[in-house]
Amino acid sequence: MKGCGKTVEYEYQREVLASNIADSLIFTDDETQIKIVVEIEKIDSVLADCIKSKIILL
Amino acid sequence: MTDFLFMDKIAELMKEQRVPRLLYKKGVCAEGTFFPYMDLSEYTKASFLRDIDSEVPVTVRFAKVFDAQGSSDTARDVTGMFVRFFTDQGKFDLISHNVPIDEKLRTPEKMMKLIIAFKKREESFNLDDKELWKLAAEEPVYINFLLEYFSDNTTVRSYRYMRSFSMNSYAFEDMKGQKRKVTFAWSPILGRKNISRQEAEFLAGYDRNAAARDLVDAICDKRYPEYNLEAYIEGEEPLTIGKVRITEMAESCTSEEISYTPVNVPCGIQLEEGEFNRFTAFAFNESARMRGGNR
Numbered sequence: 001m002k003g004c005g006k007t008v009e010y011e012y013q014r015e016v017l018a019s020n021i022a023d024s025l026i027f028t029d030d031e032t033q034i035k036i037v038v039e040i041e042k043i044d045s046v047l048a049d050c051i052k053s054k055i056i057l058l
Numbered sequence: 059m060t061d062f063l064f065m066d067k068i069a070e071l072m073k074e075q076r077v078p079r080l081l082y083k084k085g086v087c088a089e090g091t092f093f094p095y096m097d098l099s100e101y102t103k104a105s106f107l108r109d110i111d112s113e114v115p116v117t118v119r120f121a122k123v124f125d126a127q128g129s130s131d132t133a134r135d136v137t138g139m140f141v142r143f144f145t146d147q148g149k150f151d152l153i154s155h156n157v158p159i160d161e162k163l164r165t166p167e168k169m170m171k172l173i174i175a176f177k178k179r180e181e182s183f184n185l186d187d188k189e190l191w192k193l194a195a196e197e198p199v200y201i202n203f204l205l206e207y208f209s210d211n212t213t214v215r216s217y218r219y220m221r222s223f224s225m226n227s228y229a230f231e232d233m234k235g236q237k238r239k240v241t242f243a244w245s246p247i248l249g250r251k252n253i254s255r256q257e258a259e260f261l262a263g264y265d266r267n268a269a270a271r272d273l274v275d276a277i278c279d280k281r282y283p284e285y286n287l288e289a290y291i292e293g294e295e296p297l298t299i300g301k302v303r304i305t306e307m308a309e310s311c312t313s314e315e316i317s318y319t320p321v322n323v324p325c326g327i328q329l330e331e332g333e334f335n336r337f338t339a340f341a342f343n344e345s346a347r348m349r350g351g352n353r
Contacts (some may be wrong), residue, residue: 014208020134020208020255027187035195043201 025055039044069249076314077349081173082138085121086217086270087316088277090304092287094117098299101291102230102328107299118304118314120217120269123155124176125345126183130262131269132253134212139222139244140318141302147324153254153342154222154244156214157206162199166337213258216272218283219251226320226338227330230291231329239292239330247284247301274307276280311336317346 041048092114098107143150224242319342
């Protein structure tokens, strides 16, 4: 079950990362926020969804 | 004021105030020893990497890249680890950061934009969020760096658990003059550990010098921090080539005089050709010159 543990840890890290980015994005304007999330989506769509759920404006 | 001797004394006193660093302002310096694990004669003629019995004195400075003096150690920021090896063939300054610099960012223009975006505004000492995110939105090449920046890797509670990656790329030169590209990384023997944003926020209020204190306490208790030096030689498996053991804190006045610069390389190790390396060499050298520091 080693792999399972790693997945859980990765999910947790992604959640933390999404919160940190979302908190910081709140200070920018709507247009920039959308652009950023779109760019992150290209790298990691789950992370982008995570960030979206934390930014009420999106 | 006609007492010129007195005026000279005032002038001397004024000169004691060093020009502050533009970056890496808040730091702590320690001393220790480097122990090589293996003979690297096959790759380099650097004597300290060919004699496994050699013990090389080092100074190590941990410093936050963008934050000012007096800021909290746990506030989100990239942390630098500067190691100066005093080898018998000259000084070797290995500059590394706990966030790796993406290959795509290794151009002077990209790096300058990044530094300007992360530099704190003078009027508020805060990041200009809009400028920072605008940069990421318009130039997605910075996204990977930002993902690292907003991860827990940049909230450092203890330098003893911090991994760092060399800023520059080098070339090992062997006895025959053959060169091979190499980059380095420091890996803490205790393993890598970071703290959450919530813990970082608490510590920022509770003990703003938490990481420096942790280092001092560990050294006083003889729990000497150790880091393996990993070498990534082109075309080879990664090698763990030696370790640094930090055994004492440096005198603050001496350590602040040191200006680390990528041009300090011993025989057998060269800065690799390239714009980024030339840019960092100039920038660090210029900073050293302005500060009048010991290069």
